[in-house]
Amino acid sequence: MEVIAERKTKTVYRDNDKTIKLFVENYSKPDILNEALNQARVEQTGINMPKLLEVTKMENRWALISEHIEGKNLQQLMEENPDKKEEYMNMFIDIQLNILSKTCPMLNKLQDKMKRKIEESDLSDTIKYDLNTRLAGMPKHNKICHGDFNPSNVIVKEDGTVYVIDWAHVTQGNASADVARTYLLFNLDGKKQEAEEYLQKFSEKSGTPKTYIQRWIPIVAAAHLSKASEEERKFLMHWIDVVDYV
Ligand SMILES: Nc1ncnc2c1ncn2[C@@H]1O[C@H](COP(=O)(O)OP(=O)(O)O)[C@@H](O)[C@H]1O
Ligand SMILES: [Mg+2]
Incomplete structure (x- = not known):
């Protein structure tokens, strides 16, 4: 997986046609679920944006997986x-x-x-x-x-x-x-x-x-x-x- 962006609280990876936003351990669960819910809600308006594919955990860290936009x-x-x-x-x-x-x-x-x-x-x-x-x-x-x-x-x-x-x-x-x-x-x-x-x-x-x-x-x-x-x-x-x- 290739790193696209690195921040204090998360790393963004590209995995083929997906983008994985991997948060640091202990990152606020409500904030992650809020981001996922926001993304899901706005998707329905027809605005061009990457679709959210998964909300998951990887090595005990929360991850948001979306379509990768090349x-x-x-x-x-x-x-x-x-x-x-x-x-x-x-x-x-x-x-x-x-x-x-x-x-x-x-x-x-x-x-x-x-x-x-x-x-x-x-x-x-x-x-x-x-x-x-x-x-x-x-x-x-x-x-x-x-x-x-x-x-x-x-x-x-x-x-x-x-x-x-x-x-x-x-x-x-x-x-x-x-x-x-x-x-x-x-x-x-x-x-x-x-x-x-x-x-x-x-x-x-x-x-x-x-x-x-x-x-x-x-x-x-x-x-x-x-x-x-x-x-x-x-x-x-x-x-x-x-x-x-x-
Ligand atoms: N779905 C995506 N497709 C392609 N690139 C992305 C995608 N999501 C994030 N990126 C890249 O990663 C960078 C950081 O992701 P972003 O979601 O903007 O987090 P933040 O700005 O909070 O660090 C973006 O500026 C963009 O270049
Ligand atoms: Mg950004």
């Missing part, structure tokens, strides 16, 4: 073809818009997840209160929000068909929250210019005012704190601090 992810393609960056960015946004045009009533609610993450964070009670007030005032929609939509989670096959992977964080909710999250992911990855280009283009293509999207930034930044490194924390605190900037 191709390159958009992050690799953007790096390899700088001249086509704009084309890939347009493609990236169109794919997200397609996902956000769909609903899937059984998914967990974005609003609930954000509320829980804010509560679990180590922010002061005052900041938590401000963030919760802002969250409660946001329009309640039910769009499919991928939750980790970044170019490495979009795979382009040789024939040009596009697949979206990594559905562990999907919820249903307000599309602008998902867009704010992608904006933040570009920034956390050190890609400030791409972040701004992305936000500008998404706003134009969707007819969503930028300020609608920016209002979600403090919330999605707070929700990301639990996963952040020390360096990322500083950056996130800056975004949370600007709670009153729009």
Whole structure:
């Protein structure tokens, strides 16, 4: 088996026409089953994605086995073809818009997840209160929000068909929250210019005012704190601090 990706908590292997996501021992069972259930639910919407084939254990470790999608992810393609960056960015946004045009009533609610993450964070009670007030005032929609939509989670096959992977964080909710999250992911990855280009283009293509999207930034930044490194924390605190900037 060939290793395709290595992370702190899992290793991703290719085994012929299958991808095996093998988690470290003692990885949260609810999180693994949640990822599997999310993937199964979103499969039914007709979005192009690898089908989940098995949830199993290998050497006492949980594994999720899916179809293998042969191709390159958009992050690799953007790096390899700088001249086509704009084309890939347009493609990236169109794919997200397609996902956000769909609903899937059984998914967990974005609003609930954000509320829980804010509560679990180590922010002061005052900041938590401000963030919760802002969250409660946001329009309640039910769009499919991928939750980790970044170019490495979009795979382009040789024939040009596009697949979206990594559905562990999907919820249903307000599309602008998902867009704010992608904006933040570009920034956390050190890609400030791409972040701004992305936000500008998404706003134009969707007819969503930028300020609608920016209002979600403090919330999605707070929700990301639990996963952040020390360096990322500083950056996130800056975004949370600007709670009153729009
Ligand atoms: N079904 C799949 N087919 C092809 N490649 C995959 C598949 N699942 C994952 N990969 C590759 O492995 C990488 C990591 O997997 P992913 O599910 O995105 O986990 P994470 O981003 O949480 O580490 C992806 O960026 C992709 O390159
Ligand atoms: Mg990924």
